[in-house]
Amino acid sequence: MAETKVEHPGVQERVAAGKALRETTPVSSHTGWLPAPDRPDPLALLEEQNLTRDQDLVPVRHGRMLASPFTFFRGAAKVMAADLKDTPRAGLGVQLCGDAHLSNFGLFASPERNLLFGLNDFDETLPGPFEYDVERMAASFTIAARNNEFSNKETRTVTLTAVRAYREAMAGFAQMRTLDIWYARLSEDLLQTMLAGEASQKGKSAKKARKAEKAVEKSAAKARTRDSLQALSKLAEHVDGNYRIVSQPPIVVPLRELGDAFGMSADEVQQSLHEQLRSYRATLQADRRSLLERYQIIDAARKVVGVGSVGTRAFIVLLQGRDQEDPLFLQIKEATRSVLEDHLPRSRYAQPGQRVVQGQRMMQAASDIFLGWTKGVQENRYLYWRQLRDMKGSADVEAMRPSGMAFYAQACGWTLARAHARSGDPIAIAAYLGKKDKFDLSITDFSERYADQNERDYQGFAAAVRSGRLAATEGV
Template sequence: MAEKIVKHLSVEERASQGKECRQKTPVSSHTDWVPAADRPDPIALLEEQNQTREQDLVPVRHGRMLASPFTFYRGAAKIMAADLKDTPRAGLISQLCGDAHLSNFGVFASPERNLLFDLNDFDETLPGPFEYDVKRMSASFTIAARNNGFSKDETHDVTLTAVRAYREAMAQFAQMGDLDIWYARLSEEQLVEAIDLAAASQKGKALKKAAKGMGKKARQGLAKAHARDSLHALSKLAELVDGRYRIVSQPPIVIPARDLPASYGMSGDEVQHLIREQLRSYRATLQDDRRHLLEQFEVIDIARKVVGVGSVGTRAFIALLQGRDQQDPLFLQVKEATGSVLEDHLPKSKFRQPGERVVQGQRMMQAASDIFLGWTKGAQDNRYLYWRQLRDMKGSAVVEVMKPRGLTFYANACGWTLARAHARSGDPIAIAAYLGKSTKFDVSITDFSERYADQNDKDYQAFTEAVRTGRLEAVEGV
């Protein structure tokens, strides 16, 4: 392999690049978005995506997307990728999450067992124009705010806050050293401190009371996340039968390995052999110390488990492993990795294995990643998997119940976090120079978000009509 040549430009040269991009693609060019004249049928894009998914779960996916325009948007990354390809681009590349909507942020445990707030879904990750992630995030705030019944002004302000937080954070990262950027993170303590400062700044008893209530809920959510570990998962997902734990059957959401032969046409022995072969291949992708740790655990049971909204129908499993005794469990999540929806319109990943693409993208963007993050090739052709811990102190905000003040605070956190992820993988100096010091970029992206939210409403109506007429099958409430 040819050695990579890295150019080391001065701060002034990097800033100059950003300013040149600003001249070529003004920040105001992101306004007045309209769908392309040859825009593909959004329902056809979903049907295309469904072809490689587990067919018994496709109706479940549709049912979850049917709940609201917001849940539809969560499952429509492929549709938006097709729309983003025709939008203005400055030419500044960073590692993209690829699906940076507001529900793909949350808290989880660092290897040091501290809670961090960060991006937490990288199924679509790929290097690309930084604007793609910003637009996916900002439009999600517009759609969520509308879904929560916010006024037009409240919705506008929440979206503007998310974009402004991104721009202002990038300006801060542009002034920092490379190591300082790499080690930057949003910790549990910083989150709580920011909430307390926001509460203290409120004027009037009613506003202060509301702010304190928001802080109380946040602390409760963080405390709940601390309790979500493998031992907690054992109490929720497993049962003790004849002195051994096994995963509880909850079809169609959870189907244990003992019931999988009926779905995959394999005997029980073949399933068990496959599991062990996959585990050996997965261990080989870990660092030596982490591989040594994992080797102390044995596989007890495995099950197919439905997750998320956009991921429903891709193959996803959970594996129950046991260490020294039954009170030393480890739950791993095994998810199918397919090609990124962005690869339809951007250069293909340099990683030939989609599982490695997901893992390496996650490691690049997150402040700290799961110690058991790894990948394998599936047993069947064109099936690829990535592995990580299940419920490792993970927690997420319940966006659907947020009031304007709470969603505004959350927008600040998400905007800062996305900027940090892009600053790690891209050029924060050039991006900050492109964004500028005024609010022009914020206003331009907010305008895009409002227009895209309108289009999402139309796509959602087309989706509900497709279900009503029988073009798509949906199972709700699962």
């Protein structure tokens, strides 16, 4: 097997390489974005995705996307991927999240049980140009701010804050040692320290910071309650001396009620579930594999999650350790080809579940100890596994006011830069971005224009629902 040679250019070479790219792709080149003349029909792209999804859940997906232009944007990653392929790129690659909108950031627990803030969705992860993630993140802030009825000035400030935070954080990572970048993380304590610094000032900004500080404390406290015991109280019932998952169709449907939909008997469902668990367990580290072997399967169900992923296969599995008060809930999600693979080189991993897991491990400061993958029972179905609730917490985006969203934008921008610095070249990226705000302004201009396009797409989507072209079930 041929050995791959890894080049190690010096710092000055990397700086020079980054600066040279400004000549071929100016940092201001994102200004003035317009949709391509041959832009695909967004509805056709969504319908294409629906073909491989559980058909009874497709109307639920449409109903969730119909709630607002912001929820439509969340579900339209494939549409934006098609638009991004024509945007300028400097040629600096990173591991992309692929769907870095602001609702895909949040709190989660490290293996040491500390709360961290970071990216938490990697269904579309793939190596690619760093600009793609920055553009999707920035556009999501513009769209969310408009959805919350911020003024034009407030919306622009929030978006600029997110991009500036990314650029300035990347400049900081460019000065750090390699291992220090790898260990960098945005902890709950650091978030509180940042807010406390703002709150110590005088005037309106201090009052807003204290309000944001209380919101972070409330979110963190809620996240700490979200574990398998809490999930047991919410999702299971005691029947004949044993726990089982409660049927709450169409959101939660136990596998005992789904066998016919998959063309399998109840016994075949149970057998395949145990086979899947064994296959998944083999993808874990030896110590974690040994830990998981202490649990036995009690029940499983299909559970609908998210917006864009509705209709892809998603399940929960209830396992039991020492006794009935020692539950472990695992979540199983279907992994398909990344929407970016339509326009970028295909993943090095033939198994999409492995693509998701390896991308997450590369980008997250700390990953779930039970993160693994397997091939589904049916042909061309691939899955990845993780804990269902591991002190996960998300921000209530639609309740944010301008000051709160601006602080959140800072956290997201820093986090995305850290994720990119782990897999890309922070020195070259920082040198390319520069010290001035040209990149920030250019991406913000792109975001405003893309938000306009998203609004037009949303209106077309809503019209398709009204006409009967697309079926939608709202409020589920």
